[in-house]
Amino acid sequence: MKKIISFGCIFVLTAVFLSAQIMTAGDFFQSINEFYGTIKDFEANVTITDSKSVSSAKVSFKRPNLLRFDFSNPDTQVICFNAETLTIYVPRTRAIMTQTVSGSGRSSGAGIATPEGLSLMRRYYSISYETGQNAEPLEEGSSEKVVKLILVPKTSSEGYRRIRLSINPETKLIRRVEGYAKSGETFIFDFKNYALNKGIPDTRFIYDPPSSANNYDNFLYAE
Numbered sequence: 001m002k003k004i005i006s007f008g009c010i011f012v013l014t015a016v017f018l019s020a021q022i023m024t025a026g027d028f029f030q031s032i033n034e035f036y037g038t039i040k041d042f043e044a045n046v047t048i049t050d051s052k053s054v055s056s057a058k059v060s061f062k063r064p065n066l067l068r069f070d071f072s073n074p075d076t077q078v079i080c081f082n083a084e085t086l087t088i089y090v091p092r093t094r095a096i097m098t099q100t101v102s103g104s105g106r107s108s109g110a111g112i113a114t115p116e117g118l119s120l121m122r123r124y125y126s127i128s129y130e131t132g133q134n135a136e137p138l139e140e141g142s143s144e145k146v147v148k149l150i151l152v153p154k155t156s157s158e159g160y161r162r163i164r165l166s167i168n169p170e171t172k173l174i175r176r177v178e179g180y181a182k183s184g185e186t187f188i189f190d191f192k193n194y195a196l197n198k199g200i201p202d203t204r205f206i207y208d209p210p211s212s213a214n215n216y217d218n219f220l221y222a223e
Contacts (some may be wrong), residue, residue, distance in 0.1 A: 002160055009089070010021055010107055012144075013040050022133070024082050025129045026122075028149070029118075030086065032118065032150065033119060035172040035201055036115040038174075039115060039197060040062070041196075041199070042060075042171070042194055042196045042197070043061075043194070043198065043200070044059050044191045045057075045191070045192045046059045046190065046191050046192075047190040047192075048189055049187070049190070050186065051186065055071060055074065055075040055077075057069040057070055057071040057072065057073075061114055062101045062204070063116075063203070064116060065116060066081065066204075067079075067081045067115075067205070068080045068081070068205050074091060076089070077089060077091055078209075079180075080205060081101075081205075082206065082207075083101050084100060084101070085099065085101070087207050088101045089117070089209050093214075094214060095213060095216060096209045096210075097171070097216045098211045098215070098217050099217075099219055100218065107155070113174045113191060116192050117204045121151055121163070123154055124154055124161065125151035125154060126151070126152045127149055128149070129147070129197070130149070130164065131148065133147065135147050136148065138176065140219045144167075146166040146167055146175050147166070147169050148164060148165070148168070149165040149166055150162065150163070151163040151165065159181060160180055160181055161180055162180040163177065165179065171194075173194055174191055175191060175192075176190050178189070
């Protein structure tokens with residue numbers, strides 16, 4: 001009888017220990033969300049890849065929803081959102097496109113890598129591990145280890161049919177976002193060289209475009 005009781009105690013303690021070591025994908029995502037909630041601002045280098053091109057930029061973010069991209073490829077291209085107006089400068093055509101918007105949206109791959117973006121993802125997407133909670137190579141042959149999450153929309157109204165997040169489990173920073181659009185296109189956002197909570201001024205998100213450029217207002221809804 002003592003042996004049975006001892007075995008039972010060991011079994012219970014083992015089960016408790018194992019359950020303490022297992023973190024669900026939802027809990028892991030929530031821990032990342034909470035960490036991003038402590039970030040007041042950040043800058044990072046980002047590479048954006050799609051089926052047609054590869055672009056490089058420095059991204060700047062400040063809470064609650066200020067966002068700016070300064071591109072080195074294409075050189076001098078800018079995307080700036082100041083909480084009310086989205087401004088895009090395209091140097092190739094010397095065009096300035098502006099759009100008054102009500103929010104930064106949740107379908108942007110870069111917008112996902114912000115505190116507000118993560119909160120929206122948790123609300124509108126189901127979250128699971130791709131293979132498990134253990135870190136694995138970012139890609140084949142890479143020495144960089146990340147935890148990979150798969151996000152699937154809860155409704156058909158989202159722009160992506162699937163999103164993969166690769167997260168550094170030590171820094172809790174998003175290393176890569178891969179968005180698989182309903183149109184069949186894939187967009188990849190690679191983030192490197194984060195600088196957190198540096199006190200970015202609001203003036204960073206005021207863009208003064210070239211005076212000689214052509215202006216196109218409300219371009220998203222133009223006929």
